[in-house]
Amino acid sequence: MQLLPLMAVLLPLCMLGGGGWVMWRLTWAEAGEELLRSAEATAEYGARALTGYAVGAGRINERLRGLTDEQVLNAGPGLQGELGRIIRELPHAAFGHVVSREGRALLITGLPMPEAPVSMADRDYFEALRAEDAPQVFVSQQFSGRVQGSLLFTVARRREDTGNDLPSGETFDGLIGVSVDPNTLAEGMRRLQAPTDSLALVRDDGYVLSRSVGQTEPLPQVSRESPFHEIAAGRRHSHVYMSTRTQDGLPALFAAYPIEGFDAHAVALRPRQEIVARWQRAMLGYFVFGLPASAALLWLSLRVRADQLRLRAANAALGRDLERDADRLNRAARLGLVGTFEVDLATGVSLRSPEYMSLQGLAARAAVEGHADWVRRLHPDDRDRAESTLLEAVSETSGITDYAQSYRIVTPAGEVRWIAARGEIQRDADGHPRVLRGAHVDVTPLRETQMALAESDARLRLAQEAVGIGTWEWFPASRTLNWSPKMIELWGFDPAEGQPDLQEAMRRLHPADRMRVRREMAMANRAGWLRSEFRINRPTAEGGVETIWVIVRARLVPPEGGPGARLIGVAYDVTERKEAEAHSEMLAHEVEHRAKNALAVVTGLLRVTTADTHEEYVEVLEARIRALAGTMALLGRHRWKGASVGELLRHELEPFGMGEEDAPVTLDGPEVLVGPHLAQPLSMALHELATNAAKYGALSTADGRLEVRWSLRGQEVVLHWRESGGPPLDGPPERVSFGSQIITHSFEGSLGGTIERQWRPEGLACDIRFSTDREAPVAGLRG
Structure with missing residues (x-):
């Protein structure tokens, strides 16, 4: 009883001290978790940015495919502007440049090329990509630009499939780089950081690419005593450590997170004094409540028993809830195809759940497998990477406790599935790995959706550029x-x-x-x-x-x-479409007009054609209509713009073997185009001349010859028709036939020209003249 006042004082003090210690540990643990989340978000931001610059360099390489260094160096503003647009689409990118295999800058986007040649041969990215074991993409140290003098770093890749002739055995043919302003890149990181923190992107060799607080000159390498180098060398998934800040040497808490696909980490830091100040603010509440705790101690002792009874009932209810939650979790695993596994890293024996085996395309029952069974199901393109990632995670020296990766498997039925694997590695007090526990999730639909969206986006961009x-x-x-x-x-x-x-x-x-x-x-x-x-x-x-x-x-x-x-x-x-619509409308009107005109001509032919017999009438009429139809076909091929004199002559005289050896017909003259309103009457007249020559003139005998020559004098066509070798003529015919009337009406009426005919003993000679600019339309034939 005498110790009761002392205990009433000591117990709150002990509780306050213990609470302060617990709060101290919690404050540092919370700070580490917050920094890890910031580092992870910064790593994702950095991965997207660096991947974007690498993809941009690849797009420039595709655009320059097949071009020689000389063609790139002498490229006009068009190519530089096109490459500049690619760079402008990349966030925070300053400019892109193309470098020859000797290190000479061939092209710099967005900047005028200096008069003196600029060499990039001393840059670390040039040395790295020139090496035989060059990486696919290399991220350089910071440097001061030679052209504009600003602070930069470069994401570069080899230039491939050029038009240059490489020496035998040589594979390096220059590079393409995308230079980035680290201070501009830092603007995005500042949106991710807490007010008291700082963020940075750091290469695994300790050189800073960009930091959220900004800079004016390249920063020195992170001190070799810093734990960062051990983390980077081990490629741990993430790590929290104490070190000192580079700029002032003050202690701070750091968190590092690897940037996927690049030899770099995202680093977040918080000064030690800020964490201590946060702990002090939290402890203020303990002091406020510490003194009333002594007075309330007695009252609390009376409530302890009642609370114990309530706690016992609550624990029983919680046990029942846990059983229900476990049952729901098992159902979710079955329905969602989430398979679990547990690997004894000492023996290599792995316990697989039924859902795991079903996800692998096997029978849905629990099984015991070895490492080789998992490797055998890996897709050949992912096998080396996935296996090395797992083995590195569970190695003795990695220190990794969180395991995660994605890869493809091939089921026994040949189906390819994407798997997201997540797990925890249990290590003993000495850091040796003992057990790996985790789960596999089938993310194939998600991957297919992502690829479909990417393909759709590419098609959309291509369509927009095309039209x-x-x-x-x-x-x-x-x-x-x-x-x-x-x-x-x-x-x-x-x-x-x-x-x-x-x-x-x-x-x-x-x-x-x-x-x-x-x-x-x-x-x-x-x-x-x-x-x-x-x-x-x-x-x-x-x-x-x-x-x-x-x-x-x-x-x-x-x-x-x-x-x-x-x-x-x-x-x-849509100008071309509008012009095409207008032209189509014009052609429709022209076809309608020509169809009406052709019907008028056919009606006239029906009315005036005569013959001694029905068969002869049909033959003569069909020949004239075929001549008219042939002309219409010629006009259609020329979209109703007209037909040439040579085409009309060749169409009418084709049956007489033009172009063959010893052909009875000779044509000579330029390709003179006449309008559609002149082509129709001209073809009718030429048809009648050819018909008369075949029936009564030079083309009616085996030895007959026909020579047609024409020329263009200004707007006037002069055509000479000469027959020879046919039946001898003793003058003009006694009766003027309807075909002769068509010839006269066509040349002197419809064509507005003249025709002079001479019936010489050796054959008919015609001299015909008409103008190509006559506009009067054909009105038909009248009897």
Whole structure:
């Protein structure tokens, strides 16, 4: 009883001391967890950025495929602008450059090439990529740029499939680099850090790529005494350690997390004094409650028994809840195809759950397997990587306790599945691995969706580039436009000058469409969509103005925490389609007109054609209609623009073996094009001349010859028709046939020309003249 006052004082003090110790440990543990999360987020950010720069370098390599160094060095602004657009699409990238295998800079995007050659041969990325065991992608140290003098680091890869002739045995043919401003890259990291922390991207050799606090010159290598080098050499998944800050030597807590795909880590740090201050603020509450604790001690002792009874009941209820949770967890594993495993690392024996075996494409029952069984099911392309990742994680020296990776397996049925493996490695007090416990999850649908989305995105970008689609945003509240570079080019502005002025853009609308477009834009704010076609008067490179047709499609997007809705749309040039529609309409009118004209001619032929017998009538009429149809076919092949004199002659005289040896017909003259309204009567007249020659003239005998020569004098065609070797003629025929009437009517009436015929003893001679610019249409034949 006498010790009771002393105990009432000592017990709270002991509790306060113990609570302070526990809070001290919890504060440091919480700080480590927070730093690890920041380092992991920074590693993901760094991986996306560095991967993007590597992909950008690959896109430049694809664009330069097949080009020699000389072609790249002498490339015009077009190629430099195209590569510049690739660099501008990469966040935080300063510029890209192409380097020859001698180290000479061939091309630098976004910067004028210096007059004197610039050598990159002393850069660490040049030395690394020139080596025989060069990595696929290399991230350089920081350096001061030789062209613009700013602080940079470079993500580089070898240049491949060039047009250069490499020496025998040589594989290095230059490189492509994407240079990055570390201070610009640090802007993204600053959004990930806590106010008291600092973040950095550090190569595994200790050289800093970028840090959130910014810098003006390259930083020295991380001290060799720092635990960072042991972590980087062991490639642990993540690690928290104490060290000193480079800039001031003060102690701080660090967390390192590897950047996937690169020999670098993301590092987060928090000063020791900040952690101590946080512990002191937490302990303030203990002091506030410590003194009342003595007074409440007696009252608490009376409540202990009651609390014990309630705790016993609560524990019983918790046990029942745990049983229900375990049952639900087992069902979730079965339905979600989550398979568990436990590997005894001393013996190599692995216990597999039924869900694990089912996921591997085997019978769904628990099994005992060895390491080789798992390796045998790995996809050949992933086998070496997956096995080495596992063996490294469970090695004696790695110190890793968290194991995670993704890979493909091939089931006994030949099905390829993607597996996400996660596990915990239990180690003894000396750090030796003892047991690996974890789970496998089938993530094949997720991977397939990711690949489908990537393919869809690539097709969309390709389609937009192929058809020249421009994208735009209209903010009605502020009456501002935001255009993509393609949209700016479509309107005739220079993308390098930034966003065009709204009023200047509206002035380039065709005056006849301007008011209608304004009304449609206003209606789109209410309807929620816009579909319009209009014309743009844009300047040309020669200083003139051209009119193009543009289609616009857009949809109103509701605000997401912003000031108001916006109209997002696309626009593309449809001038060729509009011209094709106009031309098709013109052709339709022309076909309709020619069809009516042909029907009029056929009607006239039916009315005036005569013959002694029905068979002769049919033969003569069919020949004339075939001649007319042949002319229509010629005009159709030329899209109703006309036909040449030579084509019409060859069509009518083709049955007489033109082009063969000893052919009875000789044609000589230029390809003179006559309009469709002249081609029809000309073909009818030539048909009748050829028919008369075949029946009564030179082409009616085996020894007969026909020579047709024509020339163009200004707008006048002069055609000479000479027959020889046929039946002797003693003058003009006694009766003028209908075919002769067609010849005279065609040349002197429809063609507006002249025809002079001489019936010489050796054969018919015709001199024909007509003008190619006569516009009178053919009206048909009258009897």
